[in-house]
Amino acid sequence: MLCVSLYEQQGRHCGGANIQRERGERVHYFTRRAMAGRTSSWGLLLWLLAGVCAADTGVRVGLATVETTDILRDLRLTGTVTAQHDASLSVAAAGLVADIVVDTGAQVAEGDVLLRMDAELAQLRHAAAQAQVAQAEVRARDAQRRLQEAQSLLPQRSIAETTVRELVADRDAARATLQQVTAEASLAQALLARHTLRAPFAGVISLRHTERGEWLTPGQAVFDLVGLEDLRLDFAVPEDYLASLQEGASITFTTAARPAQEFTGTVASLVPVTDTAARTFLLRIAPADSARDALLPGMSVSARLALATGRQGISVPRDALVRYPDGRVVVWTAKPEGGALVARENTVTTGLAFAGQIEITRGLTVNEQVVVRGNEALQPGLVLAPTGDTP
Structure with missing residues (x-):
């Protein structure tokens, strides 16, 4: 009703422009002649109307509560999918190759004939x-x-x-x-x-090294066979993180082939200081059964682990932070004033980022309400209207 009244008042000052209301709901626009004469005044009025209507209804925002949580440290790693069974096959007796049964890319079962010698x-x-x-x-x-x-x-x-x-x-x-x-x-x-070479386990022939008629000797590579069962993820992890990792801990990872899809796994084993030059150790992850169909040996994988720091602190969702070009980091809070929630700007100091959360070391207290949706253009003192859209 307030917005309509202002439209009517503006119409009276527009030199005879007509405004009609239908059932108190709709307002017709001014005539072109009246509009041409009052362009600047009309723009100013629209700005005022926007402010009045916003003040009437409040800025729609999503809120979250500041809580005390265990502070974690995100560790991001890049590794490789490896197979538990990966062998370079050789013949057990010297002789000429008489028949090659399989080629590169062939999938074989345990016991299948791969090659026959004279x-x-x-x-x-x-x-x-x-x-x-x-x-x-x-x-x-x-x-x-x-x-x-x-x-x-x-x-x-x-x-x-x-x-x-x-x-x-x-x-x-x-x-x-x-x-x-x-x-x-x-x-x-x-x-x-x-004189017959058979597959020692089920898998795929990743490479063939010989041709028919070639003389083979024991120990000479003939086929590379990689098993497709019992896959694992291998990562090189700095030794500083060794104390924070435990067998059985869960991780989240993605593959280069499906970067938008997240999979889960557990820490299967830790091998300290496998690379003495880099001071890293081998972290081996066992993927969940649901991820096995998406994995192939040699794939690149990216993993994220949340490591315990042994301390607690307050944190807010990542979306609560607003960063300015001058370097300030701000979190908007909703303060109750005069029966309404009002926006207040808080300059904060951040700590560790983990699992979609940001640690706040200064600038907020527990149980404060922070704005996580609609905080891009807030101004101090604006009335807020929570939408219930919280993380």
Whole structure:
């Protein structure tokens, strides 16, 4: 009603400009002729009206209460996703590459064949060993049969005891020979198996180092295999933070591929002073199950840890701070005066920043109401209208 009355008064001073009200709700604009004659006066009136209406309703703001909290220290780190299983595979026997079954990028299961070598000679040795086993088995059975026949004649004294003892020795020798050739056959089988390279664990072939027809020797890298299970995050952390970290502590991290999505994890292990030159230690993080599908070995990750400082203090939401070009840092508070909340400017000194909060070391007290929304253009003394939009 106050705003409408002022419009009407301005209309009377505009040289016959007409203002009409419809049901007390809407006001028509002035005629073009009247407006042309009173442009500067009209602008001044609008400014006054804005001030009057703002004073009538109050500036809409969001408030938060200053509280005592545990002061934390934010530690931001950049690390790498690593795999628990990461191996450079080699063959166990020298020979020529006969067949390459997989290539770079292939996903394999544990036990899958990756490469076959020329195994002709190994196969022949294995076949010869198996033949010797067959012969030894026949001889062992024959020696046992002859011994049993001789032992059956002893009661009739139809055979000398010396002969029986000799047959026992022959039987034992045949058994020993069978054991020997069986072991040799097993050795030949193992050597033959070494001409086939299999995946020791499930993963992806990250690099292939050989070609068909190449001569390989034990210890020479053939494939790089990286497991996609049991991933972890490795960070190099300055040793100054060692005492503040504990196994099982939770962290928040993001990946370069999904910078807007936050994931969680826990501290799995701490390895002090792994780099003596840089004086850093290895911090290993176990990601939560919900993050595993977003991680691949070699990815860059950024983590944020909130470390305890062992002290308490007051803090406010980060949005409560207003910084000016002259270096001042201000927090606006809502003070009750005359039945209304009035804006008051407070110059503050800040401390540590953590978890969206800013420590205030000077300028505020506990339980004060600070403005966290709508504080960009406040002036001292303005009436405030809290909206309930608080952090």
